[in-house]
Amino acid sequence: MSDSIKKDVEEWYYHYSNSIFKFIFMMVHDYQQAEDLTHETFIKAYKNYCSFEGKAKPRTWLFSIARNITVDAIRKHKPIKLLKDFILIHKDSDPLPEDIVEVKENSKELYKALSSLKRPYREVIILRKIKGFSIKETSDILNWSEGKVKTTLYRALPALENQLVKEGFLNGRSI
Amino acid sequence: MGDQFNDRSYFDKALEQLDRDIVWNQERKSKIQSKVMLTIDREKNKSRLFNSFKYMSSIGVMIALLLFGYNFLSDSMIYNNGDGTANTPGNQTNNSLITGEADNHEEKNENKNENKEIPKLNKSQVTEEELLKELDLRLPAHIPSEASNSPQFIKLVHPDGNVTAEVKYVETKELFFNYVQEEINEDTETVTEKIKNVMYKDEKLEEIEINGFPSYLLLEGDTSSYYSSLHIVIDNHFFTITTHGIGKDEIIKIADSIDFTGL
Known part of the structure; x- marks a missing residue:
């Protein structure tokens, strides 16, 4: 039994680990933490396999695990993380180690603007627009009502636009 | 109404591209x-180990019960044959107590096993004395009573040689109290500027003074933050108290009890 669970988790890892890593990375902006949380996501999926009833797609279920783990980590480490970021003097000049994770030049501005948004906006944009989940799937992952997903996204997109304008990456075009 | 929440945007393609443009090394x-x-x-x-252990424990308990039952019956027979006093309620109580002890024992072993599943080894964990050698550590004299049991001391050395001391007093779902003292290379003005405009640019910070030093308090519940954070800035030192489940007055009392003299 546990061998077949292991096999399923291995298959899920093959299919979804990239996507889950990127989701977490866009949430925490720390590749090491993103790797740790990706690892934790699949271990939690293994441990809670019996609660996966097959009602949702494995991808949606895995993303809901990843999201919960990430939010917990952000909550728990926010003060410490802020402190570390703040204290590390060379942080701004210290680029991502590109041999591990790379954000290509074309998308750096958008990545930066997205990072500046508040968490709920970031989550809904990543899940709906970047990961392409439906409203229903997004509401399942975030544990929000479908209405909340729609209204939050409705507010999040202009916020992203404003951020891009504010940072000088956009000249006030409208959505 | 349908169009009210039309979420199409001209970012759509750029956002999809962003996903493709983040590349995680395959190795x-x-x-x-x-x-x-x-x-x-x-x-x-x-x-597997846990299951075998449970199985072995069950067999052990069974054997113990059988032996006890055998002795108990033999004793009863001797009593019955002697002065005729049969089982007393006391005997029965003892019997159930012993069974209970066995169960408790098993429970304890289970708990032990559960604890083993979460090894909390931290390579940078040190003793308070070791930290004191590395840093002019100033700990709060006042600690909430629920958090006063053996704190964990963690040492972080930054690439520039600066040392951070992290003291974990308590970490439960209901109560969290963490204390950090950091050596920094920046002056008070730069640091306060960064706190207000970088660390908490979108949050409502309360500016207070702790022992005459500029301090910034963010309370849990005031914002989306799950934790309260109090930062105290002194030239070349930065202190942070992070809590959950501790009120504002108590947080300030903790901070007030730190002796900053000579820093």
């Missing part, structure tokens, strides 16, 4: 995969 991906599989194997072994 790292494989490395994490191996780690996942290894952890799963360990979990499996643990669960």
Whole structure:
């Protein structure tokens, strides 16, 4: 039994680990933490396999695990993380180690603007627009009502636009 | 109404492209995969061990009960054959107590096993004395009574040689109290500027003074933050108290009890 669970988790890892890593990375902006949380996501999926009833797609279920783990980590480490970021003097000049994770030049501005948004906006944009989940799937992952997903996204997109304008990456075009 | 929440935007393509433009090294991906599989194997072994342990314990308890039952019956027969006093309620109570003890024992072993599943080894964990050698550590004299049991001391050395001391007093769901003292290379003005405009640019910070030093308080519940944070800035030192489940007055009392003299 546990061998077949292991096999399923291995298959899920093959299919979804990239996507889950990127989701977490866009949430925490720390590749090491993103790797740790990706690892934790699949271990939690293994441990809670019996609660996966097959009602949702494995991808949606895995993303809901990843999201919960990430939010917990952000909550728990926010003060410490802020402190570390703040204290590390060379942080701004210290680029991502590109041999591990790379954000290509074309998308750096958008990545930066997205990072500046508040968490709920970031989550809904990543899940709906970047990961392409439906409203229903997004509401399942975030544990929000479908209405909340729609209204939050409705507010999040202009916020992203404003951020891009504010940072000088956009000249006030409208959505 | 349908159009009210039309979420199409001209960012759509750029956002999809962003996903493609974040590239995770495939070797790292494989490395994490191996780690996942290894952890799963360990979990499996643990669960096997735990099951065999439970099985062995059950057999042990059964044998103990049988032996006890045998002795108990033999004693009863001797009593019955002698002065005729049969089982007393006391005997029965003892019997159930012993069974209970066995259950408790088993429960304790289960708990032990559960605890083993979460090894909390931290390589940078040190003693208070070791930290004191590295840093002019100033700890709060006042600690909430619920958090006063053996704190964990953690030392972090930054690439520039600066040392951070982290003291974990308590970490439960209801109560969290963490204390950090950091050596920094920046002056008070730069640091306060960064706190207000970088660390908490979108949050409502309360500016207060702790022992005459500029301090910034963010309370849980005031914002979306789950934790309260109090930062105290002194030239070349930065202090942070992070809590959950502790009120504002108590946080300030903790901070007030730190002796900053001579820093």
